[in-house]
Amino acid sequence: MKWDDLGTDACPVARGLSVIGDRWTMLVLRDCFLGIRRFEQMQDRLGITRHVLADRLRKLETAGVLRRDQYQDRPPRFEYRLTDRGKALYPVLVSLIAWADENVPAPDTTAITLLSRETGEPIQPILTDARTGKRITHRDVTARRNLRPS
Amino acid sequence: MKWDDLGTDACPVARGLSVIGDRWTMLVLRDCFLGIRRFEQMQDRLGITRHVLADRLRKLETAGVLRRDQYQDRPPRFEYRLTDRGKALYPVLVSLIAWADENVPAPDTTAITLLSRETGEPIQPILTDARTGKRITHRDVTARRNLRPS
DNA sequence: TGATGTCAGTTCCTTTTTGGAACTATGCTT
DNA sequence: AAGCATAGTTCCAAAAAGGAACTGACATCA
Numbered sequence: 522m523k524w525d526d527l528g529t530d531a532c533p534v535a536r537g538l539s540v541i542g543d544r545w546t547m548l549v550l551r552d553c554f555l556g557i558r559r560f561e562q563m564q565d566r567l568g569i570t571r572h573v574l575a576d577r578l579r580k581l582e583t584a585g586v587l588r589r590d591q592y593q594d595r596p597p598r599f600e601y602r603l604t605d606r607g608k609a610l611y612p613v614l615v616s617l618i619a620w621a622d623e624n625v626p627a628p629d630t631t632a633i634t635l636l637s638r639e640t641g642e643p644i645q646p647i648l649t650d651a652r653t654g655k656r657i658t659h660r661d662v663t664a665r666r667n668l669r670p671s
Numbered sequence: 672m673k674w675d676d677l678g679t680d681a682c683p684v685a686r687g688l689s690v691i692g693d694r695w696t697m698l699v700l701r702d703c704f705l706g707i708r709r710f711e712q713m714q715d716r717l718g719i720t721r722h723v724l725a726d727r728l729r730k731l732e733t734a735g736v737l738r739r740d741q742y743q744d745r746p747p748r749f750e751y752r753l754t755d756r757g758k759a760l761y762p763v764l765v766s767l768i769a770w771a772d773e774n775v776p777a778p779d780t781t782a783i784t785l786l787s788r789e790t791g792e793p794i795q796p797i798l799t800d801a802r803t804g805k806r807i808t809h810r811d812v813t814a815r816r817n818l819r820p821s
Numbered sequence: 822t823g824a825t826g827t828c829a830g831t832t833c834c835t836t837t838t839t840g841g842a843a844c845t846a847t848g849c850t851t
Numbered sequence: 852a853a854g855c856a857t858a859g860t861t862c863c864a865a866a867a868a869g870g871a872a873c874t875g876a877c878a879t880c881a
Contacts (some may be wrong), residue, residue, distance in 0.1 A: 522717055522718035522719075523718065524694055528775070529778050530778075531777065531778060531783070532701070532783060533767070533768045533771035533772045533775070533777070533783055534697060534698060534701045534764065534767060534768055534771065535698060536771045536775040536776075536777065537767040537768065537770055537771030537775060538694070538697055538698065538767070539775070540771075540775060541767075542693075542694055542697060543692075543693070543694060544674055544688075544692055544693060547684060547688055547692060548684065548685060548688065551682070551684045554809060555814070567672055568672035568673065569672075584775075585774075606774045608809055609770055609773065609774060610770055611798075611807075611808065611809040612766040612769070612770070612796075612797070612798040612807075613763060613766040613767050613770055614684065615766075615798055615807060615812075616762040616763040616765075616766045616798070617683070617684060617687040617688070617691075617763050618683045618684055618687070619762070620687055620759055620760055620762070620763055621683035621684065621686045621687030621690075622683045623759065624735075624756045624759060625678070625683070625686040625687060625689070625690060625734075627681065627683070627686065628679050628680075628681060633681070633682060633683055633814050633815065633816055633817070634814070634815045634817055635812050635813075635814055635815075636812065636813050636814070636815050637800070637803075637811060637812065638810070638811050638812060638813050639811065640803075642802065644800045644802065644803075644807060644812060645800060645801040645802055646762075646798050646799070646800065646801070646807055647762070647798070647799060647800075647801045648761075648762040648765055648766070648796050648797070648798060648799075649796070649797060649798075649799045650787070650794045650795060650796065650797075651795040651796070651797045652792065652794065652795055653787075653790075653794075654804075657761075657762075657765060657794060657796055658761065659704060659758055659761040660788070661787060661788050661789065661794075662765075662785050662786065662787065662788060662794060663785075663786050663788050664705070664783050664784070664785055664786070665783065665784045665785075665786050666783055667783070667784055
């Protein structure tokens with residue numbers, strides 16, 4: 522498999538990674554979820570080089586994950602916002618945060634906790650099945666490859 | 672920020688991506704979750720170049736996500752298995768699958784469905800808070816940066 | 822008026838990473 | 852003896868990322 526073919530692969534993992542599976546994209550999206558919208562701000566925060574950032578934003582726009590809005594005419598200025606498709610990536614981000622918090626040691630100065638906006642209590646994200654309400658672990662699940670009639 | 676510094680960043684997203692945030696790593700782990708254990712098999716399935724695969728496996732072993740087991744002495748042969756830390760990545764993988772299935776169109780020949788091993792029914796993974804049982808969306812959550820006393 | 826600053830990029834060049842193919846080493850099978 | 856299997860390594864070319872400077876349209880400051 523070649524990187525450029527991931528987007529049309531039968532496997533959803535491959536297709537997903539064709540959009541978010543590179544060094545910087547999820548960090549860009551993290552900033553979007555934190556409310557960062559502008560090029561300069563992202564570049565300052567991420568330390569990514571400008572043309573790589575421009576390229577990623579273009580690709581995310583093409584993929585329908587971000588929308589590029591003009592917020593001022595003269596001179597023309599743009600900001601990037603998550604679309605619904607982008608917002609739908611939140612579980613991926615949260616799962617990653619939960620994993621990293623437990624499995625990749627933080628430097629001892631800072632860390633981040635997710636809090637319920639309602640109660641202010643820390644949340645503990647787990648994956649459940651919407652139908653049964655039961656927790657999902659890799660032991661409970663198999664994968665079926667569906668061949669559609671052609 | 673530089674790529675090599677991600678691993679010690681205060682942000683768990685950055686730390687997580689320092690382990691799994693490159694082009695191929697999650698595809699390698701997908702195969703591991705599917706029961707693939709050997710170098711040749713992974714290389715055949717992924718089409719990744721051999722030295723990149725060797726490098727990723729080494730890094731995943733160093734990160735404690737995979738364990739390299741010798742399964743035969745003469746000649747020495749090894750296989751790679753998920754550790755508990757690796758298995759803990761399952762929610763990230765499932766969230767990605769769920770997102771891609773809905774948001775990155777598949778070619779019309781095949782797709783993959785996750786099934787409950789118990790009931791055989793398709794599962795519909797959602798993220799919930801283990802404490803309250805409520806569904807987690809990005810509107811319900813804020814992030815707190817914890818400064819520990821030094 | 823000129824100098825400086827902001828924003829959203831682009832351009833140019835260097836360094837790093839990846840791709841592609843061949844090669845190594847050890848034993849097993851025909 | 853000639854392949855085959857496994858788990859890599861080595862070498863070179865191509866692609867991607869890093870770094871720094873530059874552009875263009877405006878605003879602000881002195």
